[in-house]
Amino acid sequence: MFKIFLFITALMFLAATASARVIYIDLGNSEEAISITQEDYGYVLFGQHRNTNEIFAITFDKNLDLLKINSIGERFLDRLNVVEKTPDNRFFLSGNKLLLDQAKIAILELNSYFVVLNYFILPVSGADQWVESALLTDDGYVLAGGHRSIGGNWYDALLIKCDNSGKIIWSKKFGGSSDEWFSKIIDGGDGYLCVGSTESYTKGMADFLVTFFSRTGKLIWWKTAGGEKWDRAISATMVNDGFLILGLSNSFTDYNSPLLLKTDKSGKIIWQKVLDLKTEFFPKGLIEFQENLYCVYGNIWNGENRFDVIFIFLDQNGDLVFKKVIEEKNDQNINSSIIISKNEIIGTGSSDNISKDVFLIFLELKE
Ligand SMILES: [Ca+2]
Ligand SMILES: [Ca+2]
Numbered sequence: 001m002f003k004i005f006l007f008i009t010a011l012m013f014l015a016a017t018a019s020a021r022v023i024y025i026d027l028g029n030s031e032e033a034i035s036i037t038q039e040d041y042g043y044v045l046f047g048q049h050r051n052t053n054e055i056f057a058i059t060f061d062k063n064l065d066l067l068k069i070n071s072i073g074e075r076f077l078d079r080l081n082v083v084e085k086t087p088d089n090r091f092f093l094s095g096n097k098l099l100l101d102q103a104k105i106a107i108l109e110l111n112s113y114f115v116v117l118n119y120f121i122l123p124v125s126g127a128d129q130w131v132e133s134a135l136l137t138d139d140g141y142v143l144a145g146g147h148r149s150i151g152g153n154w155y156d157a158l159l160i161k162c163d164n165s166g167k168i169i170w171s172k173k174f175g176g177s178s179d180e181w182f183s184k185i186i187d188g189g190d191g192y193l194c195v196g197s198t199e200s201y202t203k204g205m206a207d208f209l210v211t212f213f214s215r216t217g218k219l220i221w222w223k224t225a226g227g228e229k230w231d232r233a234i235s236a237t238m239v240n241d242g243f244l245i246l247g248l249s250n251s252f253t254d255y256n257s258p259l260l261l262k263t264d265k266s267g268k269i270i271w272q273k274v275l276d277l278k279t280e281f282f283p284k285g286l287i288e289f290q291e292n293l294y295c296v297y298g299n300i301w302n303g304e305n306r307f308d309v310i311f312i313f314l315d316q317n318g319d320l321v322f323k324k325v326i327e328e329k330n331d332q333n334i335n336s337s338i339i340i341s342k343n344e345i346i347g348t349g350s351s352d353n354i355s356k357d358v359f360l361i362f363l364e365l366k367e
Pocket of ligand 1: 202204205206207226227228229230231251
């Protein structure tokens with residue numbers, strides 16, 4: 001009883017001292033926020049107009065005051081999925097570009113002033129390919145996504161290693177008789193951890209697909225996890241003794257909930273937990289906030305406020321430390337978040353509010 005009381009007190013104290021600011025940017029059309037990066041002068045929000053495919057980069061100063069909306073152009077990507085910052089301050093963008101009704105992997109590199117430095121389509125054979133996640137390395141980049149062969153009806157998960165000039169060093173596909181794809185790649189220490197979705201290697205509907213590849217592209221191990229219904233891994237982070245893998249599941253609750261999986265470094269499943277908040281909760285990302293403190297962010301159904309952004313903080317056992325729901329009228333859909341200091345997170349997403357198209361969300365925790 002005493003223990004429970006202490007836990008609730010700590011929870012209330014921490015929750016009461018998390019403050020949030022939401023800043024809407026009116027872009028006048030239908031836009032999607034893709035990513036946020038931290039710069040010397042402030043922040044950059046990358047997004048895409050849904051109708052025209054125009055990519056834009058909005059700069060903000062450190063007080064989150066808008067500096068400029070920069071248009072990158074409409075022709076580069078039909079679907080922007082990835083924005084990464086290179087060590088020499090370039091922006092690396094990818095996703096897919098439709099050519100003759102087939103999705104192709106396009107790479108777009110910009111300098112820090114958003115001038116196009118490089119743009120090309122990766123020469124990958126097959127019908128459709130796309131990138132959902134990229135990992136920049138010292139000697140190039142590794143792309144993770146999906147692939148469909150010419151005449152094929154199903155997707156395979158796809159992993160491609162390129163050098164800095166965009167030359168393909170190796171590429172790997174992973175799949176069975178139904179659909180697979182990767183949603184996230186992270187550096188796994190001595191290789192690459194790629195997580196996503198499998199429909200081939202499951203008795204029911206989709207399961208988590210968790211794979212580990214060597215740096216030369218050899219599949220070292222793979223695992224699936226989930227229940228009878230839909231389970232899809234979307235994010236992961238490395239921990240001291242293995243990996244935490246986050247996904248979406250409706251196998252264990254009557255609504256969508258985050259499913260968190262802990263594996264050791266060889267892929268053995270240590271535990272799995274459903275983060276059941278008794279309402280629809282669509283997780284979008286998992287980040288290490290502080291040592292042994294992890295943040296899952298996403299969107300939660302919150303009654304008359306409709307969807308709201310939620311940040312929940314978990315210890316290394318996946319147990320709830322505290323949570324913060326940011327209540328705003330109408331729908332908010334967070335897409336991406338980064339840690340900007342030991343007690344601050346900034347995220348970005350899209351809102352269905354009329355004339356409130358994309359937003360920044362700033363969360364500060366005070367102890
Ligand atoms: Ca399943
Ligand atoms: Ca809302």
